[in-house]
Amino acid sequence: MGRSGIVRFLHAAASILSYPQDPRSFAQLFGALSSAHYTRGRITRIHRETPDTVTAFFTAGDGWIPHRAGQWARIGVEVDGKRIWRPYSLSAPEQGDPSITVRAQGTVSEHLVHRAAPGDVLYLERPEGQFILPEMPTALLFMVAGSGITPVMSMLRTLMPRRPDHDAVLVYVARNRESCIFHDEILELADQFRGLRPVFWFTEERGRLDAADPGAVGALCPDHRARATYACGPDSFVTAVEALGEVSGHAPVVERFDVARAATG
Structure with a gap:
């Protein structure tokens, strides 16, 4: 035949x-x-956080599930007639209107920061990830660098209204005040919830923070050894926090924003 x-x-x-x-x-x-693993959403509002960073709020269609604070989702956008997918952390609190906060660092993020508008369609996969808080968290230390603040901001927006006195220290490394995403809102949260203590480290003023050095971290958070630590940011920063955990005797919960993700976002 x-x-x-x-x-x-x-x-x-x-x-x-x-x-x-x-x-x-x-x-x-x-x-x-075969396409049923994603749903469609629509951008409802875009808020500029820094000159190169925006938060895009969106509605989601059937099939979307509410996220847990700290999780991420793959987001697809149409760029020049081609659908491109990238993973983004969700920055909204649990039960809030979903949002992603994006810094312009690649094809998709450049599009979202500079060209996206309310009404634009997004393609959404379900939230996932294990960078989440336990049901009954102990005293916390968040160590973040750059856009690594995004999932932690979801945690803070969720945790602090529920537990206003919860003991949480945020060490936030950024290049300068202008590039520090959510700077003013973090200060407002600290004013509103006395359990939150933010510490900003601007590298243009103070140089690089050695996050692996117990002395350097101890100067910012003296009882860091007694806290559950969550770290998010570039691979080198997170690796340093993991080294700190080895010295302190407990491993941090980490989320990496690796070079490949930053370069192609």
């Missing part, structure tokens, strides 16, 4: 197996089901 005969045989078999439907309708149905 030649190739054309094999094709005719397979088509005939498909017709028998799919009767009374045309086999092409099953192919179309399969194609639709």
Whole structure:
């Protein structure tokens, strides 16, 4: 049997197996089901956080599930006629309107920061990730660098209103005040909730923070050894915090914003 005969045989078999439907309708149905892992959303509002960072608020269609503070989701956008997916941490509190906070560092993030507008369609996969708080958290130390603040901001926005006196220290490393995402809101949260103590470290003024050095971290948070530590940021920063954990005797919970993600976001 030649190739054309094999094709005719397979088509005939498909017709028998799919009767009374045309086999092409099953192919179309399969194609639709293969896309069922994502849902569509729509941008409702864009708020500029810094000159190169925005928060995009969006509504989500059926299939989206509420996120836990600290989780991330893959977001797809159409750029020059091509759909491109990137992972972004969700910055909104639990039960709030979902949002992502994006710094312009690549194709998708440049589009979201400089060209996206309310009404634009987003493609959304379900939230995932284990960078989350336990149900009954102890005293906390958050160590973040750059846009690593985004999942931690979701945690703070969720935790502090529920537990206004909860003991939490935030060490936030940024290049300068202008590039420090959520700077003013963090101060407002600290004024409102006395359990939160933010410590800002601006590298243009003070140089690099050695996050692996117990002495350097201890100067900012003297009881850091007694706290559950959460770290998020570039790989080198998170690796340093992990080294600190080895000295302190307990491993931090970490989320890495690696170079590949930053370069292609």
